[in-house]
Amino acid sequence: MTGRGRVLVLAERQIHLKRTGLYASGCSPVNMIQAVFYNEDMLVYDLEDSVPASEKDAARLLIYQMMKYHRPRNKYVAIRINALYSEYFEEDLQAVVRANPDAIRLPKIEYAKEVQSISQRIAQIEDQVGLEVGKIDLICNIESYMGIINAQEIASADPRVVALTVSAEDLTASMKAQRTKKGLEVFYARNAVLLACRAAGIDAIDVVFSDINDEEGLREDTALAKNLGFDGKTVVHPRQIDVVNSFFTPSQKEINYALRVLDAVEQGKQLGKGAVTLDGSMIDKPIEMRARTTLAQAEAAGIKLDRMVI
Numbered sequence: 001m002t003g004r005g006r007v008l009v010l011a012e013r014q015i016h017l018k019r020t021g022l023y024a025s026g027c028s029p030v031n032m033i034q035a036v037f038y039n040e041d042m043l044v045y046d047l048e049d050s051v052p053a054s055e056k057d058a059a060r061l062l063i064y065q066m067m068k069y070h071r072p073r074n075k076y077v078a079i080r081i082n083a084l085y086s087e088y089f090e091e092d093l094q095a096v097v098r099a100n101p102d103a104i105r106l107p108k109i110e111y112a113k114e115v116q117s118i119s120q121r122i123a124q125i126e127d128q129v130g131l132e133v134g135k136i137d138l139i140c141n142i143e144s145y146m147g148i149i150n151a152q153e154i155a156s157a158d159p160r161v162v163a164l165t166v167s168a169e170d171l172t173a174s175m176k177a178q179r180t181k182k183g184l185e186v187f188y189a190r191n192a193v194l195l196a197c198r199a200a201g202i203d204a205i206d207v208v209f210s211d212i213n214d215e216e217g218l219r220e221d222t223a224l225a226k227n228l229g230f231d232g233k234t235v236v237h238p239r240q241i242d243v244v245n246s247f248f249t250p251s252q253k254e255i256n257y258a259l260r261v262l263d264a265v266e267q268g269k270q271l272g273k274g275a276v277t278l279d280g281s282m283i284d285k286p287i288e289m290r291a292r293t294t295l296a297q298a299e300a301a302g303i304k305l306d307r308m309v310i
Ligand SMILES: CC(=O)SCCNC(=O)CCNC(=O)[C@H](O)C(C)(C)COP(=O)(O)OP(=O)(O)OC[C@H]1O[C@@H](n2cnc3c(N)ncnc32)[C@H](O)[C@@H]1OP(=O)(O)O
Pocket: 022, 023, 024, 025, 028, 030, 031, 032, 034, 035, 046, 049, 050, 169, 170, 208, 236, 237, 238
Protein backbone atom coordinates (compact mmCIF):
# COMPACT_ATOMS: atom_id res chain seq x y z
CA MET A 1 0.00 0.00 0.00
CA THR A 2 1.28 3.49 -0.80
CA GLY A 3 0.35 6.91 0.52
CA ARG A 4 -2.01 7.25 -2.45
CA GLY A 5 -4.08 4.14 -1.88
CA ARG A 6 -3.64 0.63 -3.18
CA VAL A 7 -1.86 0.31 -6.49
CA LEU A 8 -1.52 -2.31 -9.12
CA VAL A 9 1.06 -2.56 -11.86
CA LEU A 10 -0.64 -3.72 -14.99
CA ALA A 11 0.60 -3.21 -18.52
CA GLU A 12 3.71 -1.45 -17.16
CA ARG A 13 1.68 1.38 -15.62
CA GLN A 14 0.86 2.09 -12.00
CA ILE A 15 -2.86 2.15 -11.45
CA HIS A 16 -4.51 3.35 -8.25
CA LEU A 17 -7.44 1.11 -7.43
CA LYS A 18 -10.72 2.95 -7.89
CA ARG A 19 -13.29 0.25 -7.18
CA THR A 20 -15.32 2.69 -5.13
CA GLY A 21 -15.29 6.47 -5.19
CA LEU A 22 -17.32 7.79 -2.24
CA TYR A 23 -18.62 11.34 -2.39
CA ALA A 24 -18.60 13.32 0.84
CA SER A 25 -20.29 16.69 0.53
CA GLY A 26 -18.20 19.76 1.29
CA CYS A 27 -21.08 21.09 3.36
CA SER A 28 -21.15 18.08 5.69
CA PRO A 29 -18.16 18.17 8.04
CA VAL A 30 -19.47 15.02 9.75
CA ASN A 31 -19.57 13.01 6.52
CA MET A 32 -16.17 14.35 5.52
CA ILE A 33 -14.60 13.08 8.74
CA GLN A 34 -16.49 9.77 8.67
CA ALA A 35 -15.53 9.08 5.06
CA VAL A 36 -11.90 8.81 6.13
CA PHE A 37 -12.69 5.61 8.07
CA TYR A 38 -14.73 3.65 5.51
CA ASN A 39 -13.40 1.15 2.93
CA GLU A 40 -13.67 3.19 -0.25
CA ASP A 41 -10.57 3.30 -2.46
CA MET A 42 -11.20 6.88 -3.51
CA LEU A 43 -12.68 9.62 -1.39
CA VAL A 44 -14.21 12.50 -3.34
CA TYR A 45 -14.81 15.73 -1.46
CA ASP A 46 -17.47 17.66 -3.32
CA LEU A 47 -17.71 21.37 -4.01
CA GLU A 48 -20.23 21.05 -6.83
CA ASP A 49 -23.80 19.81 -6.88
CA SER A 50 -24.10 18.68 -3.25
CA VAL A 51 -23.15 22.19 -2.07
CA PRO A 52 -25.72 25.02 -2.29
CA ALA A 53 -24.55 28.41 -3.55
CA SER A 54 -24.74 29.91 -0.06
CA GLU A 55 -22.26 27.28 1.24
CA LYS A 56 -19.64 27.32 -1.54
CA ASP A 57 -17.12 29.53 0.29
CA ALA A 58 -17.46 27.65 3.58
CA ALA A 59 -17.17 24.27 1.82
CA ARG A 60 -14.02 25.35 -0.05
CA LEU A 61 -12.38 26.41 3.20
CA LEU A 62 -13.49 23.26 5.00
CA ILE A 63 -12.10 20.95 2.32
CA TYR A 64 -8.80 22.83 2.34
CA GLN A 65 -8.53 22.48 6.13
CA MET A 66 -9.55 18.81 5.95
CA MET A 67 -6.79 18.14 3.41
CA LYS A 68 -4.25 19.99 5.48
CA TYR A 69 -4.97 18.47 8.89
CA HIS A 70 -6.98 15.22 8.42
CA ARG A 71 -6.02 13.89 5.01
CA PRO A 72 -6.36 10.09 4.92
CA ARG A 73 -3.01 8.54 4.03
CA ASN A 74 -4.35 5.18 2.83
CA LYS A 75 -6.73 6.47 0.19
CA TYR A 76 -6.68 8.18 -3.14
CA VAL A 77 -8.27 11.57 -2.45
CA ALA A 78 -10.03 13.62 -5.10
CA ILE A 79 -11.86 16.93 -4.92
CA ARG A 80 -14.71 17.76 -7.30
CA ILE A 81 -14.64 21.44 -8.13
CA ASN A 82 -17.33 23.50 -9.84
CA ALA A 83 -17.52 23.57 -13.62
CA LEU A 84 -15.13 25.56 -15.82
CA TYR A 85 -17.70 28.19 -16.82
CA SER A 86 -19.15 28.63 -13.33
CA GLU A 87 -18.47 31.69 -11.18
CA TYR A 88 -16.71 29.48 -8.59
CA PHE A 89 -14.17 27.86 -10.89
CA GLU A 90 -11.12 30.09 -10.39
CA GLU A 91 -11.45 30.30 -6.61
CA ASP A 92 -12.03 26.55 -6.42
CA LEU A 93 -8.94 25.83 -8.47
CA GLN A 94 -6.75 28.19 -6.42
CA ALA A 95 -7.76 26.51 -3.15
CA VAL A 96 -7.89 22.95 -4.40
CA VAL A 97 -4.45 22.93 -6.05
CA ARG A 98 -3.01 24.32 -2.80
CA ALA A 99 -4.76 21.45 -0.97
CA ASN A 100 -2.72 19.13 -3.24
CA PRO A 101 -5.14 16.21 -3.70
CA ASP A 102 -4.30 13.08 -5.68
CA ALA A 103 -6.85 14.17 -8.26
CA ILE A 104 -9.20 16.97 -9.19
CA ARG A 105 -12.53 15.73 -10.46
CA LEU A 106 -13.84 17.96 -13.24
CA PRO A 107 -17.60 18.09 -13.77
CA LYS A 108 -19.37 18.60 -17.10
CA ILE A 109 -16.37 18.22 -19.38
CA GLU A 110 -17.37 18.39 -23.04
CA TYR A 111 -14.22 19.14 -25.05
CA ALA A 112 -10.55 18.11 -24.91
CA LYS A 113 -9.49 21.77 -25.08
CA GLU A 114 -11.28 22.45 -21.78
CA VAL A 115 -9.16 19.77 -20.09
CA GLN A 116 -5.99 21.14 -21.68
CA SER A 117 -6.67 24.69 -20.54
CA ILE A 118 -7.51 23.53 -16.99
CA SER A 119 -4.36 21.42 -16.89
CA GLN A 120 -2.27 24.45 -17.92
CA ARG A 121 -3.94 26.61 -15.27
CA ILE A 122 -3.21 23.94 -12.63
CA ALA A 123 0.43 23.87 -13.75
CA GLN A 124 0.69 27.64 -13.26
CA ILE A 125 -0.68 27.38 -9.73
CA GLU A 126 1.49 24.34 -8.91
CA ASP A 127 4.53 26.29 -10.04
CA GLN A 128 3.49 29.40 -8.13
CA VAL A 129 3.07 27.54 -4.82
CA GLY A 130 6.10 25.27 -5.22
CA LEU A 131 4.35 21.96 -5.97
CA GLU A 132 5.72 19.45 -8.46
CA VAL A 133 4.15 20.42 -11.79
CA GLY A 134 1.96 17.72 -13.32
CA LYS A 135 1.53 15.55 -10.23
CA ILE A 136 -2.17 16.21 -9.65
CA ASP A 137 -4.32 13.82 -11.70
CA LEU A 138 -7.57 14.71 -13.45
CA ILE A 139 -10.78 12.67 -13.49
CA CYS A 140 -13.26 13.97 -16.05
CA ASN A 141 -16.98 13.59 -15.48
CA ILE A 142 -18.73 12.90 -18.77
CA GLU A 143 -22.26 14.09 -18.20
CA SER A 144 -23.74 15.53 -21.38
CA TYR A 145 -24.42 14.38 -24.94
CA MET A 146 -21.48 16.52 -26.11
CA GLY A 147 -19.19 14.87 -23.56
CA ILE A 148 -20.20 11.44 -24.85
CA ILE A 149 -19.64 12.48 -28.47
CA ASN A 150 -16.14 13.75 -27.55
CA ALA A 151 -15.23 11.08 -24.95
CA GLN A 152 -12.39 9.65 -27.01
CA GLU A 153 -10.53 12.94 -27.41
CA ILE A 154 -11.21 13.90 -23.77
CA ALA A 155 -9.72 10.59 -22.55
CA SER A 156 -6.42 11.34 -24.27
CA ALA A 157 -6.51 15.14 -23.93
CA ASP A 158 -3.74 15.45 -21.34
CA PRO A 159 -1.30 13.20 -19.45
CA ARG A 160 -2.99 14.16 -16.16
CA VAL A 161 -6.24 12.42 -17.15
CA VAL A 162 -6.37 9.07 -15.31
CA ALA A 163 -10.08 8.26 -15.57
CA LEU A 164 -13.42 9.22 -17.05
CA THR A 165 -16.72 8.73 -15.28
CA VAL A 166 -20.17 8.19 -16.69
CA SER A 167 -22.21 10.69 -14.70
CA ALA A 168 -25.72 9.52 -15.43
CA GLU A 169 -27.79 12.05 -13.51
CA ASP A 170 -26.72 15.13 -15.46
CA LEU A 171 -26.32 13.07 -18.63
CA THR A 172 -29.94 11.91 -18.65
CA ALA A 173 -31.06 15.47 -17.89
CA SER A 174 -29.11 16.70 -20.93
CA MET A 175 -30.64 13.95 -23.08
CA LYS A 176 -34.25 14.57 -21.99
CA ALA A 177 -34.12 10.91 -20.86
CA GLN A 178 -35.74 9.30 -17.85
CA ARG A 179 -33.32 7.84 -15.29
CA THR A 180 -34.26 4.22 -14.56
CA LYS A 181 -32.75 1.57 -12.33
CA LYS A 182 -32.20 -0.81 -15.26
CA GLY A 183 -30.17 1.92 -16.96
CA LEU A 184 -31.00 1.17 -20.59
CA GLU A 185 -31.04 4.94 -21.23
CA VAL A 186 -27.29 5.15 -20.39
CA PHE A 187 -26.19 1.86 -21.93
CA TYR A 188 -24.73 3.50 -25.03
CA ALA A 189 -23.01 6.18 -22.93
CA ARG A 190 -21.44 3.56 -20.69
CA ASN A 191 -20.02 1.75 -23.70
CA ALA A 192 -18.82 4.95 -25.39
CA VAL A 193 -16.94 6.03 -22.26
CA LEU A 194 -15.50 2.57 -21.72
CA LEU A 195 -14.18 2.38 -25.27
CA ALA A 196 -12.63 5.83 -24.90
CA CYS A 197 -10.94 4.82 -21.64
CA ARG A 198 -9.62 1.54 -22.98
CA ALA A 199 -8.25 3.29 -26.08
CA ALA A 200 -6.46 5.83 -23.87
CA GLY A 201 -5.33 3.25 -21.30
CA ILE A 202 -7.10 4.95 -18.39
CA ASP A 203 -9.72 3.88 -15.82
CA ALA A 204 -13.46 3.89 -16.46
CA ILE A 205 -15.76 4.71 -13.55
CA ASP A 206 -19.42 3.79 -13.62
CA VAL A 207 -22.57 5.69 -12.65
CA VAL A 208 -24.04 6.48 -9.23
CA PHE A 209 -26.90 4.21 -8.15
CA SER A 210 -29.00 6.76 -6.33
CA ASP A 211 -31.42 4.60 -4.31
CA ILE A 212 -29.28 4.05 -1.24
CA ASN A 213 -31.85 1.66 0.26
CA ASP A 214 -32.08 -0.74 -2.71
CA GLU A 215 -29.22 -3.21 -2.24
CA GLU A 216 -30.56 -5.68 -4.79
CA GLY A 217 -30.79 -2.93 -7.41
CA LEU A 218 -27.23 -1.83 -6.59
CA ARG A 219 -26.01 -5.41 -7.00
CA GLU A 220 -27.62 -5.74 -10.44
CA ASP A 221 -26.29 -2.38 -11.58
CA THR A 222 -22.77 -3.14 -10.32
CA ALA A 223 -22.74 -6.62 -11.89
CA LEU A 224 -23.54 -5.01 -15.23
CA ALA A 225 -20.76 -2.44 -14.79
CA LYS A 226 -18.22 -5.08 -13.83
CA ASN A 227 -19.15 -7.35 -16.75
CA LEU A 228 -18.94 -4.45 -19.21
CA GLY A 229 -15.39 -3.80 -18.03
CA PHE A 230 -15.57 -0.81 -15.68
CA ASP A 231 -12.83 -0.42 -13.07
CA GLY A 232 -15.14 0.90 -10.38
CA LYS A 233 -18.25 2.83 -9.50
CA THR A 234 -19.13 6.10 -7.83
CA VAL A 235 -21.06 5.73 -4.56
CA VAL A 236 -22.89 8.26 -2.40
CA HIS A 237 -23.49 6.34 0.83
CA PRO A 238 -21.22 4.18 3.01
CA ARG A 239 -23.75 1.33 2.80
CA GLN A 240 -22.88 0.98 -0.90
CA ILE A 241 -19.12 0.59 -0.44
CA ASP A 242 -18.73 -3.07 0.53
CA VAL A 243 -21.25 -4.21 -2.09
CA VAL A 244 -19.42 -2.37 -4.88
CA ASN A 245 -15.94 -3.39 -3.66
CA SER A 246 -17.03 -7.03 -3.63
CA PHE A 247 -17.94 -6.92 -7.33
CA PHE A 248 -14.68 -5.26 -8.35
CA THR A 249 -12.54 -7.61 -6.23
CA PRO A 250 -11.92 -11.06 -7.74
CA SER A 251 -13.62 -13.87 -5.78
CA GLN A 252 -11.67 -16.91 -4.58
CA LYS A 253 -13.42 -18.91 -7.32
CA GLU A 254 -12.24 -16.46 -9.99
CA ILE A 255 -8.71 -16.50 -8.55
CA ASN A 256 -8.58 -20.32 -8.49
CA TYR A 257 -9.79 -20.46 -12.08
CA ALA A 258 -7.21 -17.87 -13.16
CA LEU A 259 -4.42 -19.90 -11.54
CA ARG A 260 -5.63 -23.05 -13.28
CA VAL A 261 -5.70 -21.18 -16.61
CA LEU A 262 -2.06 -20.19 -16.15
CA ASP A 263 -1.15 -23.79 -15.25
CA ALA A 264 -2.89 -25.04 -18.40
CA VAL A 265 -1.10 -22.42 -20.53
CA GLU A 266 2.25 -23.42 -19.00
CA GLN A 267 1.62 -27.10 -19.72
CA GLY A 268 0.58 -26.19 -23.27
CA LYS A 269 3.85 -24.30 -23.74
CA GLN A 270 5.84 -27.32 -22.65
CA LEU A 271 3.97 -29.40 -25.21
CA GLY A 272 4.51 -26.70 -27.87
CA LYS A 273 0.78 -25.82 -28.13
CA GLY A 274 -0.73 -22.32 -28.51
CA ALA A 275 -4.23 -23.37 -27.47
CA VAL A 276 -5.11 -25.91 -24.78
CA THR A 277 -8.34 -27.00 -23.07
CA LEU A 278 -9.48 -26.61 -19.46
CA ASP A 279 -12.72 -28.17 -18.21
CA GLY A 280 -13.68 -28.73 -21.85
CA SER A 281 -13.19 -25.08 -22.92
CA MET A 282 -10.49 -23.66 -25.15
CA ILE A 283 -7.80 -21.58 -23.43
CA ASP A 284 -5.77 -19.22 -25.60
CA LYS A 285 -4.05 -15.82 -25.37
CA PRO A 286 -7.08 -13.58 -24.51
CA ILE A 287 -8.16 -15.98 -21.77
CA GLU A 288 -4.63 -15.97 -20.40
CA MET A 289 -4.71 -12.14 -20.44
CA ARG A 290 -8.01 -12.08 -18.51
CA ALA A 291 -6.56 -14.52 -15.98
CA ARG A 292 -3.50 -12.31 -15.48
CA THR A 293 -5.73 -9.24 -15.03
CA THR A 294 -7.78 -11.11 -12.40
CA LEU A 295 -4.64 -12.04 -10.46
CA ALA A 296 -3.21 -8.53 -10.69
CA GLN A 297 -6.50 -7.08 -9.40
CA ALA A 298 -6.56 -9.61 -6.57
CA GLU A 299 -3.02 -8.68 -5.52
CA ALA A 300 -3.83 -4.98 -5.73
CA ALA A 301 -6.84 -5.56 -3.48
CA GLY A 302 -4.48 -7.05 -0.90
CA ILE A 303 -5.42 -10.70 -1.47
CA LYS A 304 -2.46 -13.01 -0.88
CA LEU A 305 -2.05 -15.54 -3.68
CA ASP A 306 -0.88 -18.89 -2.37
CA ARG A 307 1.88 -18.99 -4.95
CA MET A 308 4.00 -16.82 -7.21
CA VAL A 309 2.55 -15.94 -10.59
CA ILE A 310 5.06 -15.85 -13.41
C1 LIG B 1 -25.33 13.16 -8.84
C2 LIG B 1 -24.18 13.64 -8.04
O1 LIG B 1 -23.61 14.66 -8.30
S1 LIG B 1 -23.65 12.60 -6.76
C3 LIG B 1 -22.46 13.55 -5.87
C4 LIG B 1 -23.04 14.62 -5.00
N1 LIG B 1 -23.81 14.08 -3.91
C5 LIG B 1 -23.26 13.86 -2.68
O2 LIG B 1 -22.12 14.18 -2.43
C6 LIG B 1 -24.16 13.22 -1.66
C7 LIG B 1 -23.39 12.24 -0.79
N2 LIG B 1 -24.26 11.56 0.13
C8 LIG B 1 -24.88 12.18 1.16
O3 LIG B 1 -24.69 13.36 1.38
C9 LIG B 1 -25.73 11.35 2.07
O4 LIG B 1 -25.45 9.99 1.94
C10 LIG B 1 -27.26 11.52 1.88
C11 LIG B 1 -27.65 12.99 2.05
C12 LIG B 1 -27.65 11.02 0.50
C13 LIG B 1 -27.97 10.67 2.92
O5 LIG B 1 -27.43 11.01 4.18
P1 LIG B 1 -28.10 10.56 5.55
O6 LIG B 1 -29.56 10.87 5.52
O7 LIG B 1 -27.29 11.12 6.68
O8 LIG B 1 -27.94 8.98 5.49
P2 LIG B 1 -27.97 7.99 6.69
O9 LIG B 1 -28.75 8.54 7.84
O10 LIG B 1 -28.42 6.67 6.15
O11 LIG B 1 -26.42 7.87 7.08
C14 LIG B 1 -25.92 6.83 7.89
C15 LIG B 1 -24.55 7.20 8.38
O12 LIG B 1 -23.65 7.32 7.28
C16 LIG B 1 -23.09 8.62 7.24
N3 LIG B 1 -23.00 9.01 5.82
C17 LIG B 1 -24.01 9.07 4.94
N4 LIG B 1 -23.55 9.44 3.73
C18 LIG B 1 -22.22 9.63 3.85
C19 LIG B 1 -21.20 10.00 2.92
N5 LIG B 1 -21.49 10.29 1.65
N6 LIG B 1 -19.94 10.09 3.39
C20 LIG B 1 -19.65 9.81 4.67
N7 LIG B 1 -20.58 9.43 5.60
C21 LIG B 1 -21.85 9.34 5.18
C22 LIG B 1 -24.06 9.50 8.01
O13 LIG B 1 -23.41 10.63 8.53
C23 LIG B 1 -24.54 8.55 9.09
O14 LIG B 1 -23.54 8.46 10.10
P3 LIG B 1 -23.97 8.12 11.63
O15 LIG B 1 -24.65 6.78 11.59
O16 LIG B 1 -22.67 8.12 12.37
O17 LIG B 1 -24.91 9.22 12.05
